[in-house]
Amino acid sequence: MTARTKRAGTRLAGGMAGALLTLTAFAAAPAQAAGYRYWSFWESDGGKPWAYATQGPATARPADGDSLGFRFAISNGTEDTSLPSVAPDFAGICEGVEKKDGSKRIAVVVDFGGPVDAPPGETPPEKPVMVGCAEVREDATGAEALAAVAKPLRYDSAAMLCGIAGYPARGCGEQVEETGQKPPERPAAQESQGPGPSVGVLVGGAAVLALGGAAIWKARRRG
Known part of the structure; x- marks a missing residue:
């Protein structure tokens, strides 16, 4: 693996980790006033x-x-x-x-x-x-x-x-x-959806993160 590939993988992994934390924060956010x-x-x-x-x-x-x-x-x-x-x-x-x-x-x-x-x-x-x-x-x-x-x-x-x-x-x-x-x-x-992302959005976000992780792994293998 080249140093450039390694740095790109590190940045991508960091971005996905931040996105995962954001999704987790949304999921754990308390319900708002009625x-x-x-x-x-x-x-x-x-x-x-x-x-x-x-x-x-x-x-x-x-x-x-x-x-x-x-x-x-x-x-x-x-x-x-x-x-x-x-x-x-x-x-x-x-x-x-x-x-x-x-x-x-x-x-x-x-x-x-x-x-x-x-x-x-x-x-x-x-x-x-x-x-x-x-x-x-x-x-x-x-x-x-x-x-x-x-x-x-x-x-x-x-x-x-x-x-x-x-x-x-x-x-x-x-x-x-x-x-x-x-x-x-x-x-x-x-009927309207309440505040915060739906379960489908969170699951979809998790799937995107998983695919991104697989891409990093493949890049490292090719390196």
């Missing part, structure tokens, strides 16, 4: 499926015929997939409500979540979902539409929506550490 407990905000335009709102209810201005959804749940990832359990059925929720001049009709769905979502010491309302047809002025915000059907509302000093119809009575957007509780179920089509 997420945040808060009211998520959803919207639907003209009977389309729920879509996560791109702005808060205080600035959103829905049009006549739109639906707004609010779901109290624990968000477990970068994308919240805890949808309201009732579809955005404007025709059904606002059935029989005629549009009046200077006003608009907004279907509102409020999903209080389940016991697993409730803050410690609190219990969700006996009726898990509230629906209503808000009749508000044409330039009204989503927050005003919500207030028309689900008072009282509670906000924090930063104008974050903390409580709807008195629930929950305390707290606002707290971080939830892992407690062994089962997180809210996610729709199968929107």
Whole structure:
């Protein structure tokens, strides 16, 4: 084996050892916090499926015929997939409500979540979902539409929506550490992988390292 080949093999071996340590560190990394407990905000335009709102209810201005959804749940990832359990059925929720001049009709769905979502010491309302047809002025915000059907509302000093119809009575957007509780179920089509590499990635990385080791061994044999 030449000195050059020996040095190359040493560098490659060192790089693989570092990669192996990195993979091991990822595998041994502790699980992160479960997420945040808060009211998520959803919207639907003209009977389309729920879509996560791109702005808060205080600035959103829905049009006549739109639906707004609010779901109290624990968000477990970068994308919240805890949808309201009732579809955005404007025709059904606002059935029989005629549009009046200077006003608009907004279907509102409020999903209080389940016991697993409730803050410690609190219990969700006996009726898990509230629906209503808000009749508000044409330039009204989503927050005003919500207030028309689900008072009282509670906000924090930063104008974050903390409580709807008195629930929950305390707290606002707290971080939830892992407690062994089962997180809210996610729709199968929107299931996302949690933080950290998957087992398949780790196994694949180990296979790459093994192949690299074999290559070094063969290089030494040829040397």
